[in-house]
Amino acid sequence: MTDRMRLNLFTMNSVEHVSVGSWRLPGDQSHRYSDREYWTDVARTAERGGFDAVFFADVRGIYDVYSDDRETAVEKAVQTPSNDPAYLIPAMAEVTDDLGFAVTKSTSYNHPYQLAREFSTLDHLTDGRVAFNIVTSYLxxxxxxxxxxxxxDHDERYDRADEFMDVLYKLFEDSWDDDAVVRDRESGVFTDPEKVSAIDHEGEHFEIPGPHGAEPSPQRTPVLYQAGSSDRGREFAAEHAEAVFVSQPSVEAVEDYVADLRERAADHGRDPDSLAFFPGIVPIVGETEEVAEAKYDAYTDAIDTEGVLALLSGFVDMDLSDLDPDQKLEHIETEAIQGVVNAFTANDDRDWTVREVAEFAGLGTTSPVVVGTPEQVADEFQYWFEDVGVDGFNVKEVARPDSLRDFVDLVVPELRERGLLRDEYDGETLRETTFGRRGLPDGHPGSR
Ligand SMILES: Cc1cc2nc3c(=O)[nH]c(=O)nc-3n(C[C@H](O)[C@H](O)[C@H](O)COP(=O)(O)O)c2cc1C
Structure with a gap:
């Protein structure tokens, strides 16, 4: 779909995100997650590196599946404590001009009328630089x-999410005409009431008369991200997502996933090429191979295996403390994140034991880890972009903020040198800078 690579920084407003134990690395700043300046520095660095967006994961609830209690998760800061990411955005937007911000919000535990207002507010305050990562929650x-x-239930959550999105499109796209606000001091008309409509939504989960309380923001609907990988999750992504966060551990699995989602998008009447794909990736880079390997060793040593198992137990809703570490992980159908189970059990090329999964997942859960010089890491990014055909990457950090800084200082110049990454932003809103379009693509259910 794209002629140049897109980049998101995948992070979380918490101590630990997906590299459990890394807060113990010397110099690591993860504990400063509640400090505004930590995040404004992250924003400046990401924009210097030409990133499209900082992508905030978020979770509701606590990881208490492992050993049937929350002790491990609390002790090891497994996504707890965490703060709401949305409130960081205005501060990060203030110190940047073009960088976007993807905020994860749950359709299971929010109300669409309320969430529409929050996203419209953020889109106004950032001049149109906001994305919504649509999740259904799993804990x-x-x-x-x-x-x-x-x-x-898993599929019922997606049914509610479908209706939730339907309400959002009505509020964002249909409720206020572009020229509704007239601001005519003389006549005393601020908004022309004829141009503001009710939405009169009556569905299974929501009855919402409308109209939307906020006037249209630069993007109206925020850029839409999604990460579902079960059958039902894929249907949802194929219908609603503009960009999909791919979480598959092998090239073949990513290729199959991309082909499958494009086919499903076409079935929904969408242009299959309007869907963009962003696998997660964990770059570990050094000026020389030795330096990179030394970092990899230090990061691997810092992994807290028990903490990783607590995280994964929540992801797959199965108490992994019950299993023998040398036991092969069997395929299960889960009510939580099916994609994480599939990543380790639905590929023919390898059988994973519990111990192997915990060790692998310690540096970014299901994503490939790339270790090397700037040239070697850029080679890998180029391979995924040109040969596998993904549109960009969700770059995962291990050491914070060193992993981001290393990437921006060492790999970004190499990618720019190769013409893979832009030197400057083009477009005003996030949708323009990432996709080169102002509104939702034709054929999308929210398209006006
Ligand atoms: C890579 C990846 C990242 C995710 N990030 C989040 C997140 O930050 N917060 C959340 O509540 N759910 C998150 N999810 C869960 C999904 O959004 C979705 O609700 C869940 O995967 C269930 O759908 P599935 O069974 O189709 O995968 C993530 C899933 C994947 C695979």
Whole structure:
């Protein structure tokens, strides 16, 4: 789809995201996640590296599946404590001009009328630089804390998400005409009431008359990201996502996933090429191979295997403390994140033991780890971009913020030298800088 590589920094407003134990590395700054200046520095560095966006994962609930208690997760800072990412965005936008911000929000535990207002506000405040990573949430502990007896079933969560998106499109795209706000001091008309419509949504989960309370923001609908990989999750992504976060551990699995989603998008009446694909990747780079290897060794030593198992137990909703570490991981159908299970059990090329999964997943869960000089790391990025056909990457950090700085100082110049990465941003909104279009693509259900 693209002629140049897209980059997102994949991070979380918490101590640990997906490299559990890395907060112990010398000089690591993860503990400063609640410090505004940590994030404004991240924003400046990401923009210097031509990143499209900083992509914030987020979770509701606590990782209490492992050993059937929360002790490991709390002790080892497994995505707890964490703060809400949305509130960081205005501060990060203030110190940047073009960088975008993808915010993860759950369709299971938000109300669409309320979330539409929050995203419109962020889109106004950032001059159109916001994306919505649509998730359905997977932890049982979130349901309990948010007033539900049980977590909704996996596919039912996606049904609610479908209707949730339908409401958002009506609020963002249909409720206010472009020229509704007239601001005519003389006549005293700020907004022409004829140009603001109710949405009168009546569905299975929501009854929402509207209209939207916010006037149209630069992008109206934020850029839409999604990461589902179960059958139902893929259907949802094929219908709604503009960009998909791919989480598959082998090239073949990524190729199959991309082909499958493009086919499903076409079935939904969309241009299959309007969907962009971003695998996660963990670059570990040094000026020489020795330096890179030394970093890799230090990062691997810092992995907290028990913490990783606590994280994965939440991802797959299965207590991995029950299993013999040398036991092969069997395929299961989970009510949580099917894609993480599939990543380790649905490929023919390898059988993974529990111990191997914990060790591999310690540096970024299911994503490939690339270790080497700037040229070697750039080779790998180029290979995925040109030969495998992905559009960009969600770059995962291990040491914070050193991994990002290393990447921007060492790999970005090499990618630019090769003409793979832009030198300057083009376009005003995030959708323009990432996709070269102003609105949702034709054939998308939210397209006006
Ligand atoms: C790579 C990846 C990243 C994800 N990030 C988040 C996240 O930050 N927050 C969240 O609640 N869910 C996250 N999810 C969960 C998905 O959005 C989705 O709700 C879940 O995977 C269930 O769908 P599936 O079974 O189709 O994969 C992520 C999933 C994957 C595969």
């Amino acid at each position: 049982e502990s979130a349901a309990a804390n948010l007033g539900y007896d049980d977590r909704m």
